[in-house]
Structures are given as structure tokens and as C-alpha cells.
Amino acid sequence: MSPSSPHGPAVSPDTLVVSAGRPVREHDAPVNPPIVLSSTYFGTGSPVAGERGYGRYSNPTWDPFEEALGELEGAALPALVYGSGLAAVMAALSLVPAGGVVVMPRHSYQGSLLLAAEEAANGRFSVRTVDIADTREVIAQLDGAAMLWIESPTNPMLEVADIPVLAAAARDAGALVVADNTFATPLVTRPLLLGADVVVHSVTKYLAGHSDVVLGAAATSDPGLRDQLLRYRSLHGAVAGPFEVWLALRGLRTLALRIERSQATAMELARRLREAPQVEKVRYPGLPEDPGYARAQAQMNGFGSVLCIEVAGGAAAAEKVTESVRLWLPATSLGGVESLIERRRRQPGEPHTVPEGLLRLSTGIENPGDLWNDLQQALTR
Structure with a gap:
């Protein structure tokens, strides 16, 4: 069962994909959220104050998808949508402090591996690759690490990580745990409920489900981490088009x-x-x-x-x-x-x-x- 939804009592994830992120129930209101095409908003607000302000910070079309994905992952907060899966990956990697260590599966999404290798070559952090299915090896490599990156099953070797054990070991070592949940989706695995701090997705894949958009997403229950991920999206321009996000929400309904x-x-x-x-x-x-x-x-x-x-x-x-x-x-x-x-x-x-x-x-x-x-x-x- 899902944690309690703001729209009512707890329901199963396969119900959430249909019910979450719907507009307020008012007479003659649409059952689907509309697409809002605007780069700016009336007023003098700022994202710091939680207001929209400008299209790089927020869009009303993003909100329903972010609410739905956050609920699906069991997060206490709405998710964040990005312009691509790699943009979400980079946002998560930006949580690593300068000079830190990232422990990452040797078999991961190719883009994640290449991006991490590039960051390491530029001296921002170092990478230790591991067999994520070998729990003892992974725990041994966590000494001094700032982040443990998990894929389960891995791409493409389909190795399965012991997420609860690894998440607990990483927490003991003082490392953040990021799980790429693209392969499994929250209908199959919910890493946040197994101990992960952040979940990332290539929304392009199962969540949107029709091979017609390029999007990414991240979810967390930690307000501080979410603020950092949101700042990265806004400052680096890793934003999504409203029409693509609307398509992703439509695809999510049949997940x-x-x-x-x-x-x-x-x-x-x-x-x-x-x-x-x-x-x-x-x-x-x-x-x-x-x-x-x-x-x-x-x-x-x-x-x-x-x-x-x-x-x-x-x-x-x-x-x-x-x-x-x-x-x-x-x-x-x-x-x-x-x-x-x-x-x-x-x-x-x-x-x-x-x-x-x-x-x-x-x-x-x-x-x-x-x-x-x-x-x-x-x-x-």
C-alpha cells in the first residue's frame, strides 16, 4: 500500500498512477490538468519564497506529474522533473562535495558512467566502481565515500543489489544513497522505502512509456536535498517543456x-x-x-x-x-x-x-x- 495520499486514504501504486496528480474536483472542471504555455508569471515573486516567478523555476504543468511521481515513490515531497534523464543524474551527482568519492556499479546506465568519469577526470570527485551484487565488496568500498549510487537491476547485466543492507551500510559510513529506479519503476521497487535518500529516473523510459519524450526526474523525502536538486535545475537550466511533461503524465496513467x-x-x-x-x-x-x-x-x-x-x-x-x-x-x-x-x-x-x-x-x-x-x-x- 502507498503512504497516505493528500487526496484521500492510502491506495495501491497501481491506483495512484491513475488517481494522483488530478485537478481539484469542482463542477465543470477538467479531469485532466491543462498545458500551461508561459515563460513568466504575473507578480514579483521569487522561487525562494515558493512562488513561480519565472518559467525556469516552475510551471503549473509540471506540478501534477511531480506530485504523482512523488506519491508513487513513497516520497514525502513532490518529485522534480528535468529536461532529460542525464540532467536528473547530474543533479544527483551535484550533491557530492568537491573532492568526494562516489561508489558506483561497474554496470550502470552508460550515460551515468560516462558522466561520472568526466566529472572525475575534471577533478570534481573520484569514482570507485563495484559489483553492486557483491554486498561485501560494496560495503568495503564505502569507507570515506560521499555517495553510493545504486542500480537494481543493473543496465544491462541485470544484477540485483541488496538495497536495504547497502543503504544502511552507506548511512553508517556517512554516504548519501542515490538509486536509479528507471529499470524497475516504483511499481516494482521503491528504493526510498528501502533506505535510499534520492531516486532518479529517465522518465523517457517506462514512466512516459511511448518513446516520444525525453525527460528525467528525481524524488526525495528530505527537504534539504530537494532544495539542492531544485537549485541545480533552476541554475543550470535543466528544465523540461510543459508539453513533454503533459505527455509523460498521460503515459503514466497506463504504467x-x-x-x-x-x-x-x-x-x-x-x-x-x-x-x-x-x-x-x-x-x-x-x-x-x-x-x-x-x-x-x-x-x-x-x-x-x-x-x-x-x-x-x-x-x-x-x-x-x-x-x-x-x-x-x-x-x-x-x-x-x-x-x-x-x-x-x-x-x-x-x-x-x-x-x-x-x-x-x-x-x-x-x-x-x-x-x-x-x-x-x-x-x-
Whole structure:
């Protein structure tokens, strides 16, 4: 169940995606919030006083989405929307003091890794990369750290972190905990309720869900941290367009249905693919033999909608599969209604520990049998 909503008693997250962020119930009022296209507002207010003042500080179209996402994550405060997922990532990394240490999964979103490496090269902070699934290793690296960055499951290796244990250890070490919850979404994992201080999202992916906007978001229950994240957004201009945020809120309304369908499809495909002779390994935390299965059962509501396979024959065979599919779309990104397939090592910045023949599959909402048939014919070519 969700913490109590300002709109009424506690409800489940799959109800919140529909009910949160609605306008006040008044006669003849719209049931959906309108789009406000304005760069400035009447008055002499300032964001310091909690007033809008100027379009770089606030927009009425942002408010409903930020309220809804904050409620979904179990935050005590509205979330903050950013112009992209990387803008949200950078805002979170800005919380690290100069000369600090960030402990980050070696397998993370490529943009996060590259951004952190760039900041480290510029001398702002240093980075220690870890196997986030190895709890003992992570805790050992927390000595003197200012921030622990968590992805669970990781992108693209789908490792599952023990979030409650790591969050408690980081707190003991005096480190902030930031969790990238893009893969899981708050319908599957709620890191703030497991001990994280800040959650970030690429809203582009599951939250918006239709591969038609680029947005990011951050959520926290700490007023001081939220003020810092808001200041970063305002000062660095990491702002979102109102139309994009309106589209994201519209997409959020179907999140529960999309996740329910895509998770079930991912599980079915994982079970079938592990029997395919052309597949050397299936990575999916919903399989009992997966190393992250027990943790996923303990802290996730489902197992996510992304799975990975390692194709026999390496990079050439994996590329052939992406060229042979007809229903799956060979493209980067994930979390849309359409199913996407990509050989991750084709990206030049991907870590070398990611196998050359690994394919990341983001399952959409198509018929599972059709998706399987398409994969099967591509694998046999």
C-alpha cells in the first residue's frame, strides 16, 4: 500500500498512477490538468519564497506529474522533473562535495558512467566502481565515500543489489544513497522505502512509456536535498517543456497495465529462451537459477520487463539476430510499448565486462507468442 495520499486514504501504486496528480474536483472542471504555455508569471515573486516567478523555476504543468511521481515513490515531497534523464543524474551527482568519492556499479546506465568519469577526470570527485551484487565488496568500498549510487537491476547485466543492507551500510559510513529506479519503476521497487535518500529516473523510459519524450526526474523525502536538486535545475537550466511533461503524465496513467503485461511477457520469453540451443545464457532475475532471484523476490514486486541473452557465436551472431527480427525493433532505449532489441557492445562506451554477444531485450505490450515466434525465426537464421 502507498503512504497516505493528500487526496484521500492510502491506495495501491497501481491506483495512484491513475488517481494522483488530478485537478481539484469542482463542477465543470477538467479531469485532466491543462498545458500551461508561459515563460513568466504575473507578480514579483521569487522561487525562494515558493512562488513561480519565472518559467525556469516552475510551471503549473509540471506540478501534477511531480506530485504523482512523488506519491508513487513513497516520497514525502513532490518529485522534480528535468529536461532529460542525464540532467536528473547530474543533479544527483551535484550533491557530492568537491573532492568526494562516489561508489558506483561497474554496470550502470552508460550515460551515468560516462558522466561520472568526466566529472572525475575534471577533478570534481573520484569514482570507485563495484559489483553492486557483491554486498561485501560494496560495503568495503564505502569507507570515506560521499555517495553510493545504486542500480537494481543493473543496465544491462541485470544484477540485483541488496538495497536495504547497502543503504544502511552507506548511512553508517556517512554516504548519501542515490538509486536509479528507471529499470524497475516504483511499481516494482521503491528504493526510498528501502533506505535510499534520492531516486532518479529517465522518465523517457517506462514512466512516459511511448518513446516520444525525453525527460528525467528525481524524488526525495528530505527537504534539504530537494532544495539542492531544485537549485541545480533552476541554475543550470535543466528544465523540461510543459508539453513533454503533459505527455509523460498521460503515459503514466497506463504504467500499471504496461508493466503487468511486459513483465509477464519477459518471464515467458526468459523461460523459452533458456531452452533455445542458440542461446548460451539468459539473464533475468525472475528465473530461479538467476543469482539475483532471491533478492528480487524479497524487494521487488515482480522481476522487471528487461531480459538479456548471450547468443552463441558472439557479436556476429548477435548482430545477425538484430538484423533478422521483423517485429522486434533494433534500437536503443527501453520501456516503450514496443519491444526493442539491441546488442549493447555496439555502443562504444559500454564496459568491456559486458559480453560481445549480449542482446538486451525490452519487452513491450505485443502478443507474447508473436514476439517469441519472431525471436525464434531470427535465432535460427
